[in-house]
Amino acid sequence: MAVYTTNEIRGGMKVMIDNDPCVILDNVFVKPGKGQAFNRIKYRNLKSGRVVERTYKSGDSIEAADVVDVDATYLYSDGDHWHFMTKESYEQYVMDSKDLADAKQWLKEQSDCLLTLFNNSPLAVTAPNFVILQIVETDPGVRGDTSGGGGKPAKLETGAVVRVPLFVQQGETIKVDTRTGEYVSRVKE
Amino acid sequence: MISIQHEVERQEVMWKPTATLENLRQRANLIAKIRQFFAERDVLEVETPVMSHSTVTDPYVVGIPALFSAMGETQERVLYLQTSPEYAMKRLLAAGSGSIYQINKAFRQGEIGIYHNPEFSILEWYRPGFDHHALMSEMDDLLQLILKTPPAERLSYAELFERQLGFNPHYATPDVLAACAKQQKIVISSPVVERDVWLDLLWTHCIEPVVGQERPIFLYDFPASQAALAKVRDEEPAVASRFEVYFKGIELANGFHELQDAKEQASRFNKDLAYRARHGLAERPIDQRFLAALEYGLPDCSGVALGIDRLMLLALNCERVSEVLSFAFEVA
Numbered sequence: 436m437a438v439y440t441t442n443e444i445r446g447g448m449k450v451m452i453d454n455d456p457c458v459i460l461d462n463v464f465v466k467p468g469k470g471q472a473f474n475r476i477k478y479r480n481l482k483s484g485r486v487v488e489r490t491y492k493s494g495d496s497i498e499a500a501d502v503v504d505v506d507a508t509y510l511y512s513d514g515d516h517w518h519f520m521t522k523e524s525y526e527q528y529v530m531d532s533k534d535l536a537d538a539k540q541w542l543k544e545q546s547d548c549l550l551t552l553f554n555n556s557p558l559a560v561t562a563p564n565f566v567i568l569q570i571v572e573t574d575p576g577v578r579g580d581t582s583g584g585g586g587k588p589a590k591l592e593t594g595a596v597v598r599v600p601l602f603v604q605q606g607e608t609i610k611v612d613t614r615t616g617e618y619v620s621r622v623k624e
Numbered sequence: 625m626i627s628i629q630h631e632v633e634r635q636e637v638m639w640k641p642t643a644t645l646e647n648l649r650q651r652a653n654l655i656a657k658i659r660q661f662f663a664e665r666d667v668l669e670v671e672t673p674v675m676s677h678s679t680v681t682d683p684y685v686v687g688i689p690a691l692f693s694a695m696g697e698t699q700e701r702v703l704y705l706q707t708s709p710e711y712a713m714k715r716l717l718a719a720g721s722g723s724i725y726q727i728n729k730a731f732r733q734g735e736i737g738i739y740h741n742p743e744f745s746i747l748e749w750y751r752p753g754f755d756h757h758a759l760m761s762e763m764d765d766l767l768q769l770i771l772k773t774p775p776a777e778r779l780s781y782a783e784l785f786e787r788q789l790g791f792n793p794h795y796a797t798p799d800v801l802a803a804c805a806k807q808q809k810i811v812i813s814s815p816v817v818e819r820d821v822w823l824d825l826l827w828t829h830c831i832e833p834v835v836g837q838e839r840p841i842f843l844y845d846f847p848a849s850q851a852a853l854a855k856v857r858d859e860e861p862a863v864a865s866r867f868e869v870y871f872k873g874i875e876l877a878n879g880f881h882e883l884q885d886a887k888e889q890a891s892r893f894n895k896d897l898a899y900r901a902r903h904g905l906a907e908r909p910i911d912q913r914f915l916a917a918l919e920y921g922l923p924d925c926s927g928v929a930l931g932i933d934r935l936m937l938l939a940l941n942c943e944r945v946s947e948v949l950s951f952a953f954e955v956a
Contacts, residue, residue: 442734452813463737464735464737465737465829466737466740467824467828467832469682469878470820470823470827471684471821472684472734472735473824473825489813490814494734495813495814
């Protein structure tokens, strides 16, 4: 297995810490002029999502994690399991519904997504930054209101609920930023 | 089309200075002020070799090798870029130079970070007849001149540990230090055995980042185990006549009331070499010329080395040393 020494570690690298795959967020070198040097490494555990800081003596090594992000298509769900297929190799992967976290509310069948594989098993799914979805339920807006002020909740075809301006109606299709969960614009069919 | 493509490729090559030209002008002004400070005090400016046949034995300070061969010689000789001009300057003192200072480049293997550039500028000076407290006072004058700060605070190493962490570091066992690290929520993944490494861990994580926020702070009388090249005073507990200076959480300088005893110096070098052997670190040649100078006789003196780049960073309110270097390591 490949290893990185503390001075090679950069933000974005995927490593194994305590047998869990983690992504490096920050690496700070500290050293008393006449003493032992350390690297203070901040990382996110990719399984739990927790952000943790750890210190290593400079020059120590950390095992690289076999973690890759691949473009995939969400195929369908049978309730408990979600099925995906990678775009390049047409390999299919299955994930438990409970492991999908936030991405679940943005994906409809045949949507593009990013599949994170750890030792060739799916670890996480990331929705595209922007998705286009239809509104299935929202209160009728006040006639003539085009200011965009205020807003109201709207339920989308995937089940997600976002705030939309009052003039946006049930049945319309909208663009949403999945990173913030915010309405971006109406999309004309 | 071809010319546009060419321009795009050119833009990707980082050739510009990492410091602004304004910072470089300010840097030049401040260095002129430093030279004037020493000229007014009759301290002689000297230059010593940057490349030397020997280097330090210190396990935590590592010289960068340089290869030399005379014309026609097939064998390359291993020399070292200096980690500081200390040994050469002490040879000048032993030869009777009197007070001396120098501003030059030093090199340290592996040290790179927001406050570390592998090649850096050092200001080092020596004052015969000064103890470490007298030298701290002189350095305080220089800091007030360059940083426009009020007079510095002064605390012993033990007093600072007691203030920040609530115990006396001279008597704490490795177990006590490990428990304190745990209580401070430091998670260390590497094995730590030595007491001094625990002290360094607590120092870098809990003390260094918070000290000297309003004005510089001088810390003195380090544990005897961290004496380096300082005299050790046989008190209870034994402490080294060594000091460091911090400002806004950044280590600026390290000074000693200099060890004069050649035998003691040789024994410290041998201890370093034994430590290196135990930990699988490269062997280093002992600087016999330096030891010979100590045997001849080093006058009673104190000396200090100050990181010029960090001093500039603080004087110019920058965040990283690259902002005060014409070309930081990445683009050097």
